[in-house]
Amino acid sequence: MIVAQRKPFAEIKEMLQGFNKVLNVGCGTCVSVCLTGGEKEVAVLNTEIEMARRLDDDPIEIQGHTIERQCDREYLAELDNIIEEGKFDALVSMACGVGIQFLAERYPRIPTFPMVDTSGLAVNQAVGWYEERCRSCSECVLGFTGGICPITMCAKRLMNGPCGGTNQGNCEISNEQPCAWFRIWERLAGQGRLDSIRKINMARGWKDQAPRDLVQPGYKKPEKMLK
Amino acid sequence: MSTETNFNSGSNLEKVLKSGQFAFTGELGPPQGTDVGEVKEKAKFLKGNVDAVNITDNQTAVVRMSSWAASLILIQEGLEPNYQMVCRDRNRLAMQADILGGSALGIRNMLCLSGDHQQFGDHPDAMGVFDIDSTQLIAMVKQMRDEGLFLNGNEIHQPPKMFIGAAANPFADPFEWRVHRLAKKIEAGTDFIQTQCIYNMDKFREYIRIANEEGLTDQVYILAGVTPMKSVGMARYMKTKVPGMDVPEEIINRLKGVEKGKVAQEGINIACEQIEEFKELKGVHGIHMMAIEWEHMVPQIAEQAKVLPRPVFS
Numbered sequence: 103m104i105v106a107q108r109k110p111f112a113e114i115k116e117m118l119q120g121f122n123k124v125l126n127v128g129c130g131t132c133v134s135v136c137l138t139g140g141e142k143e144v145a146v147l148n149t150e151i152e153m154a155r156r157l158d159d160d161p162i163e164i165q166g167h168t169i170e171r172q173c174d175r176e177y178l179a180e181l182d183n184i185i186e187e188g189k190f191d192a193l194v195s196m197a198c199g200v201g202i203q204f205l206a207e208r209y210p211r212i213p214t215f216p217m218v219d220t221s222g223l224a225v226n227q228a229v230g231w232y233e234e235r236c237r238s239c240s241e242c243v244l245g246f247t248g249g250i251c252p253i254t255m256c257a258k259r260l261m262n263g264p265c266g267g268t269n270q271g272n273c274e275i276s277n278e279q280p281c282a283w284f285r286i287w288e289r290l291a292g293q294g295r296l297d298s299i300r301k302i303n304m305a306r307g308w309k310d311q312a313p314r315d316l317v318q319p320g321y322k323k324p325e326k327m328l329k
Numbered sequence: 330m331s332t333e334t335n336f337n338s339g340s341n342l343e344k345v346l347k348s349g350q351f352a353f354t355g356e357l358g359p360p361q362g363t364d365v366g367e368v369k370e371k372a373k374f375l376k377g378n379v380d381a382v383n384i385t386d387n388q389t390a391v392v393r394m395s396s397w398a399a400s401l402i403l404i405q406e407g408l409e410p411n412y413q414m415v416c417r418d419r420n421r422l423a424m425q426a427d428i429l430g431g432s433a434l435g436i437r438n439m440l441c442l443s444g445d446h447q448q449f450g451d452h453p454d455a456m457g458v459f460d461i462d463s464t465q466l467i468a469m470v471k472q473m474r475d476e477g478l479f480l481n482g483n484e485i486h487q488p489p490k491m492f493i494g495a496a497a498n499p500f501a502d503p504f505e506w507r508v509h510r511l512a513k514k515i516e517a518g519t520d521f522i523q524t525q526c527i528y529n530m531d532k533f534r535e536y537i538r539i540a541n542e543e544g545l546t547d548q549v550y551i552l553a554g555v556t557p558m559k560s561v562g563m564a565r566y567m568k569t570k571v572p573g574m575d576v577p578e579e580i581i582n583r584l585k586g587v588e589k590g591k592v593a594q595e596g597i598n599i600a601c602e603q604i605e606e607f608k609e610l611k612g613v614h615g616i617h618m619m620a621i622e623w624e625h626m627v628p629q630i631a632e633q634a635k636v637l638p639r640p641v642f643s
Binding site: 263 | 416513572
């Protein structure tokens, strides 16, 4: 899933300066699961913002509404009436960077602000603990790396590791960070597949250097984008 | 040695190694400023005492005068640089451009490295480029030199001349992997290897034994990395704080065993004993002396290690 963490409150407060009627839009999918931007977190942030502004003698009216997915028009549409009637002077979003942009795109006349920093595609290791696993590079190498991603997990994105900085199974950057290539080596050794990384991996083409889109076979982009 | 059939780069280091002589290279870190005098001062101690001088490239991810610029100062001073290039700070366009520029201005050796992670350095929030890795960099320089082609396959008008080097750390784990990694770098096209600083001689002997057994030392020149310990504190630091470094307790004990004021000399003695052994060790073709911020001691070390005079080619 996509994980994100809430921005520092001082930054949030700074962004909202000068705005007095705001709608905070939560997202019920990934950021909800990682305890950052679901219904509950929207309510908590709104309370904090209200209190802080009251203390500053600069009250704000802030409402919350959480939809199922901010990256999907079908669900965003349910905000149309609320936003039209609410006459908000700003929108804030607790969705990931994708959701925030889709919200801003739908209501281009209203300033829209992020309340979270999106930090990656991660696994749910335990409640409240998420570990990044994928950089969505558009060219998956997991087949020859024993199912461990060096683009994400190696601090130098090496393709022919482990490098000389491997430190008792950990990365040179930290004793807390396992060396991806050490683990790749370990797993492939266990599977009797070390030949897989004894071959040289030549320079790869980075496919994530310009905006990407995806159109599945048999589909095409609509001629006119519907709102 | 298969490299004998390779393109002749015109490098002095290449001539030393191909003529079967035991090589001795040094190292120089460029200044954190524009002081040419500082480079010349350090170079003065290395001139005539080494075959080539590694010029580090933003070593430990700290910004310094660029490696190619300091390399050119060395050429002006009559020394031969070994231009270090890390993958951390440049993409494939900048790397190829610098390889062409370096070769055009007389640089004839290159050491291809991944580079220490930027988090270690003085700009820890910098974006690490790592467009290609060190093995891929070796292959790229070889392709440029031998095939006259850029990485994208386009032709180079007047390809660069380079004697291609790479690093190897026999001590990082997993140990079993280290010879495989050496083999990969050889296959990618490296002509010579400079190793990480060696202190654990048992482990290094074992590494070289396997490399010999697999025929790797017939395909590449290996220069054993030696750094004399200046103090007990330095030895302890290297043991505990430098990733991939293996300093046995006996080295520390030996340094501790001599009276104060003689520790540095003891460090040099240890280094010279190692060099004596490396001269006889099958599969080792020379020494890479990394006398870190101790360039002025190199003449004395070279003398004591009996590696002088250095070969001169007309």
